Structure formats: structure tokens, C-alpha cells
Amino acid sequence: MSKLRIRDSIMTVSTVWRRAFSDAVLAPRRFRRTMPEFRKVSDMLFHRGIGDLDVAQLPTPAVPLAMLPIAPGYGGMAPQDLYALLRVVRWVQPRRVFEIGTFQGVTTAHIAVNCDAEIYTLDLPRDMATEIRDYNPQDLALLQTRQEVGRGYRRFNEDGRIHQLFGDSRTFDYSGYLGTMDLVLVDACHLFNYVISDTQHAFKLLGERGAILWHDFGNSRDVVRALQSLVHNVKIVHLQGSALALSTRGISLPDAAVASSNLQVVA
Secondary structure, eight states, X not given: OOHHHHHHHHHHHHHHHXXXXXXXXHOHHHXXXXXXXXXXXXXXXXXXXXXXXXXXXXXXXXXXXXXXXXXXXXXXXXXHHHHHHHXXXXXXOOSEEEEEOOTTSHHHHHHHHHOOOEEEEEEOOGGGOOOOTTOOHHHHHTOOOTTTTTTTTGGXXXXXXXXXXXXXXXXXXXXXXXXXEXXXXXXXXXXXXXXXHHHHHHHHHEEEEEEEEEEOBTTBHHHHHHHHTTTTTSOOEEETTTTEEEEEESSOOOTTOBOOTTOOOOO
């Protein structure tokens, strides 16, 4: 990241928070409505200990990415997130992928049509959701029936490379998959304890060479907190312009990936 980009990020965050504090004093009702958005912008631009990587710094795919005409809907990845994810997929060229959090399978479908990997995707169907005391209404709304889970990828699975797994990501038996994955996507429940647990499993799933991606970085405060708790032991970068964070094993990140831990925001 250039000094100019650092300066621009600091100025943007400062402006956002000055506006937030102004609203808190002058328009408290509006402040309560807009504060979550202010926080998301701040988390996207400033995340102590986590670096930043411009997706354009990843090697350019030899074949254009395939973006499918499937609307992700609420709970799915935004187009810019899918694009960033697929740039990583083409860069890593995985043979085996493990996705923690299937939802409707739109992300799964995009991965399948952009690589030849065997894909294992895990989701918690509504009939198995027993330990959900900590879920908020938004999380509960994302629980689906077994028939609904993964419906977005089914017409792209004629070769049977996508394998649907069911279970709670915290207690699922991963023993048959440990150390065999080249890419792991963490995109299940975004409560702090879930993210920590899913991340621990993700590192165990990863082989000697590969990458882990976390979705909703910046969108979820718990995801940001969970990843910031790991930065003393592992290098994590935010993919700029997306809600994805990335860590690699046995693969060198581009030189453009820089640590932002020393940045200080001055209001």
C-alpha cells in the first residue's frame, strides 16, 4: 500500500467517524440507524494487525472468470466478493475445496465452474439446528430445510464434484478431510465463537499448500474481532473492495500485501 493510499484511508475513516459523532450529538435517532453502517466502513478501511491486498495484484487468470446469472439474495455473496473469491481460486488452483456454510449454493456453483476441484460443502439444516440460543433473528432467518440448502449449485453438479454435507460446523466430524484441502472458505454462522471454531477447523483441513478465506469481514464485527485475535500467529490480509479476508500456507502473498497494524487514525 502506498503512502498516498494510507493517507486517503485515514482521511476517509476520520471523516466517517466525525460524521458519526456529529450525528450522535445533533441527530441521535438518525445516529442509531446509521451507526452500524459507519462501523462497517471503518472496519473495511482500518483493521489493526490485518494487512490489505488489492485483488488486482493477484496473477491475472489465463481464462476469463465465469460469473453466473444467479442472484445471491440475502445471505449470499455480493458480486464484488464473488469476483475476489474467484481470483483467489484461479490463483491457488485447488484440487480439493471445503466450504463451511453452503446456504443456497451460489458461491459453491461459482467455485465449481471456475476450477476442476472436488468440493465439499457443509451446512446446518433447520432440522439439525438445536444449539441456536445465541442466534440473532438474521442468523435464524438463514436456516433452511435440507431441500433448500445448495439449490443454487445443483444444475452445475452433473459431474458429481460437489458433495453436500450436513451438520453443525462446531461439532461436525472432519476427520476424513483433515490436511487434504487446498482451499477452505469460512462462511457459516458469524457469531464470534463460531468463527473461532470454524477457523480452527479450517487450519486443520488445510494441507501443506493452500489458502483460507473468510467472508463478511467488515460486515460482521464478530468476524473482524475473531480474525484480529489471530494476527499474532498468522498473517491475514483483507481483499480490498470486498468483504473477504485471506490467509495462505505454502503460498507467498504478493509483495503488495502490507500490514496495517501500525496505522493510527486521527480524528
